[in-house]
Amino acid sequence: MTSPDSGRQSLTDLALAGDRRALARLITHIENDTDLGQTALDKLYPHTGKAHIIGITGPPGGGKSTLVNELIRAWRSAGLNVAVVAVDPSSPLTGGATLGDRIRMQEWFADEGVFIRSMASRRFGGGLAQSTIAVAHAFDAAGFDIVVIETVGTGQDEVAIANLAMTTLLVQVPGSGDGVQAIKAGSLEIGDILVVTKGDRPEATELTRDLRSIRSLGIMAGADDSGWSQPVVRTSALTGEGIESLVTTIDEHLQWLRDNGEETNRRREIIAAEISVRVQGKLMQRFSVEDENLQHLVDQVLRREITANRAADTLLSEH
Amino acid sequence: MTSPDSGRQSLTDLALAGDRRALARLITHIENDTDLGQTALDKLYPHTGKAHIIGITGPPGGGKSTLVNELIRAWRSAGLNVAVVAVDPSSPLTGGATLGDRIRMQEWFADEGVFIRSMASRRFGGGLAQSTIAVAHAFDAAGFDIVVIETVGTGQDEVAIANLAMTTLLVQVPGSGDGVQAIKAGSLEIGDILVVTKGDRPEATELTRDLRSIRSLGIMAGADDSGWSQPVVRTSALTGEGIESLVTTIDEHLQWLRDNGEETNRRREIIAAEISVRVQGKLMQRFSVEDENLQHLVDQVLRREITANRAADTLLSEH
Numbered sequence: 271m272t273s274p275d276s277g278r279q280s281l282t283d284l285a286l287a288g289d290r291r292a293l294a295r296l297i298t299h300i301e302n303d304t305d306l307g308q309t310a311l312d313k314l315y316p317h318t319g320k321a322h323i324i325g326i327t328g329p330p331g332g333g334k335s336t337l338v339n340e341l342i343r344a345w346r347s348a349g350l351n352v353a354v355v356a357v358d359p360s361s362p363l364t365g366g367a368t369l370g371d372r373i374r375m376q377e378w379f380a381d382e383g384v385f386i387r388s389m390a391s392r393r394f395g396g397g398l399a400q401s402t403i404a405v406a407h408a409f410d411a412a413g414f415d416i417v418v419i420e421t422v423g424t425g426q427d428e429v430a431i432a433n434l435a436m437t438t439l440l441v442q443v444p445g446s447g448d449g450v451q452a453i454k455a456g457s458l459e460i461g462d463i464l465v466v467t468k469g470d471r472p473e474a475t476e477l478t479r480d481l482r483s484i485r486s487l488g489i490m491a492g493a494d495d496s497g498w499s500q501p502v503v504r505t506s507a508l509t510g511e512g513i514e515s516l517v518t519t520i521d522e523h524l525q526w527l528r529d530n531g532e533e534t535n536r537r538r539e540i541i542a543a544e545i546s547v548r549v550q551g552k553l554m555q556r557f558s559v560e561d562e563n564l565q566h567l568v569d570q571v572l573r574r575e576i577t578a579n580r581a582a583d584t585l586l587s588e589h
Numbered sequence: 590m591t592s593p594d595s596g597r598q599s600l601t602d603l604a605l606a607g608d609r610r611a612l613a614r615l616i617t618h619i620e621n622d623t624d625l626g627q628t629a630l631d632k633l634y635p636h637t638g639k640a641h642i643i644g645i646t647g648p649p650g651g652g653k654s655t656l657v658n659e660l661i662r663a664w665r666s667a668g669l670n671v672a673v674v675a676v677d678p679s680s681p682l683t684g685g686a687t688l689g690d691r692i693r694m695q696e697w698f699a700d701e702g703v704f705i706r707s708m709a710s711r712r713f714g715g716g717l718a719q720s721t722i723a724v725a726h727a728f729d730a731a732g733f734d735i736v737v738i739e740t741v742g743t744g745q746d747e748v749a750i751a752n753l754a755m756t757t758l759l760v761q762v763p764g765s766g767d768g769v770q771a772i773k774a775g776s777l778e779i780g781d782i783l784v785v786t787k788g789d790r791p792e793a794t795e796l797t798r799d800l801r802s803i804r805s806l807g808i809m810a811g812a813d814d815s816g817w818s819q820p821v822v823r824t825s826a827l828t829g830e831g832i833e834s835l836v837t838t839i840d841e842h843l844q845w846l847r848d849n850g851e852e853t854n855r856r857r858e859i860i861a862a863e864i865s866v867r868v869q870g871k872l873m874q875r876f877s878v879e880d881e882n883l884q885h886l887v888d889q890v891l892r893r894e895i896t897a898n899r900a901a902d903t904l905l906s907e908h
Contacts, residue, residue: 312898329649404898452601483604541890541897541900545883548900551901552901553864553869553872568864571864578722579630581860581867582871583871
């Protein structure tokens with residue numbers, strides 16, 4: 271079979287050899303799940319597994335971009351290559367805020383060791399998770415030491431995406447009431463590491479203390495199960511406080527996974543999630559072409575002859 | 590066929606006759622999608638279509654619960670029965686904040702004309718949307734004039750859920766930078782009506798003005814397409830400002846849908862979305878029982894012999 275990517279100097283080969291422009295083009299194919307993108311993933315996949323994939327999530331305006339920027343600086347100083355997949359699913363209609371992203375990209379534009387990719391998010395949650403992890407694989411295969419998956423929010427989609435990482439950072443903002451809300455909502459559990467941003471604010475002391483108290487009380491589920499006690503790291507982009515400590519803590523988490531036989535478990539979970547997302551995407555594709563049948567069923571539901579549930583059964587029984 | 594709900598005085602009959610305890614029990618079945626719940630939906634569905642289903646979404650801490658409370662008060666004064674389905678998908682792990690909800694429920698506890706149901710959200714986005722609209726149908730059939738679907742956030746799941754309504758309110762909070770963020774993200778488009786909460790704050794004036802300017806500039810997609818010009822309503826729970834005006838605007842939106850032949854279009858869209866969510870749920874159920882096959886494929890992906898994408902193909906080809 272001849273594919274547009276089967277030549278001697280294919281995009282995939284070039285990307286694997288470190289050609290950043292080829293990588294950028296390849297990622298567009300992977301993101302859009304084109305045939306070339308799927309074939310490229312097949313070829314790239316055996317080269318993956320070396321990068322530390324790190325998920326970062328937290329509320330909008332929580333200083334995540336700034337934090338990621340500071341982390342990039344620290345990792346670059348240590349000689350590590352860093353790729354970022356930035357996901358902003360907050361806008362299903364126009365594709366998310368890209369302004370901040372462009373500013374960030376400019377800062378690292380001349381540095382071949384940094385690659386920031388923001389995801390166009392004109393698709394539903396499942397598709398976005400699928401593209402995000404696929405692009406992370408491409409970065410991994412292309413030799414980046416660190417791949418950051420950055421998502422906005424703590425909704426189910428965002429959490430699902432952040433959980434495709436080996437280490438997940440949950441950002442908490444002082445003075446926003448986030449601490450209390452997060453405690454109530456139980457969303458603290460999703461972070462392997464809790465990061466208090468804007469640590470120069472007076473309220474940061476209280477939030478950091480509260481989070482540590484909660485952790486020590488063992489209220490947070492998950493912590494006890496795995497034996498990993500979620501560290502709380504206070505950072506400030508203004509003073510630079512905490513960034514080095516955070517970098518160390520991130521390393522320690524990966525090391526802990528390895529020392530405790532948890533690494534393979536987590537990789538299996540991530541793979542199962544990825545397969546599930548792919549299955550879901552493929553199944554929905556099958557049914558979106560069913561337009562005529564669907565419209566006929568919509569009419570029946572509109573006339574209240576059947577429920578949407580029974581309409582779904584009918585659609586499925588035809589396959 | 591004999592179902593546990595087929596007796597003369599079935600839960601469904603009792604719920605349709607106005608028995609609130611029967612309705613509460615039935616809703617638990619519908620939410621969990623039990624056989625009884627599905628059968629009940631079949632029986633309830635012909636009785637739906639009379640309620641005005643209203644979606645409310647916006648950022649966490651945006652005063653949505655307070656707003657809903659004020660709206661309930663106004664609707665009750667007008668002699669209308671009100672049901673609320675409160676969805677908080679922010680916590681996939683512990684099921685969302687229920688504290689505020691309990692406080693709210695207490696306030697209306699003695700009033701048979703108000704029913705507030707918070708959704709346990711220990712499931713993924715699709716399942717939550719499915720339960721939400723199914724419970725809304727039950728309230729509709731049980732004779733509630735107004736059914737509010739309240740979700741937290743402006744992520745894709747939340748928007749999808751809020752869009753299952755005839756009229757969608759998008760809450761904007763003064764002084765949060767929400768206005769600018771929302772404009773950038775394009776998320777304003779999801780609201781048929783924009784509601785500025787905390788209208789007693791000084792920043793509310795600026796936000797209201799900004800939102801109106803944006804609207805009049807025609808930047809917001811959707812507005813021009815449909816011919817409905819999104820009203821911006823400023824409300825304050827403190828002063829009571831704007832609540833009556835909001836109630837009127839909500840009525841006007843439904844009337845506008847009817848006068849412009851848009852009502853059926855929107856109902857068709859909602860039904861199509863509901864069928865799609867049901868199809869997705871049923872398909873995922875089929876595959877979650879595939880444990881052995883899935884685990885075998887996970888191993889292959891773990892050894893990097895195949896990608897998750899090819900594993901998904903294999904799973905699907907076996908059906």
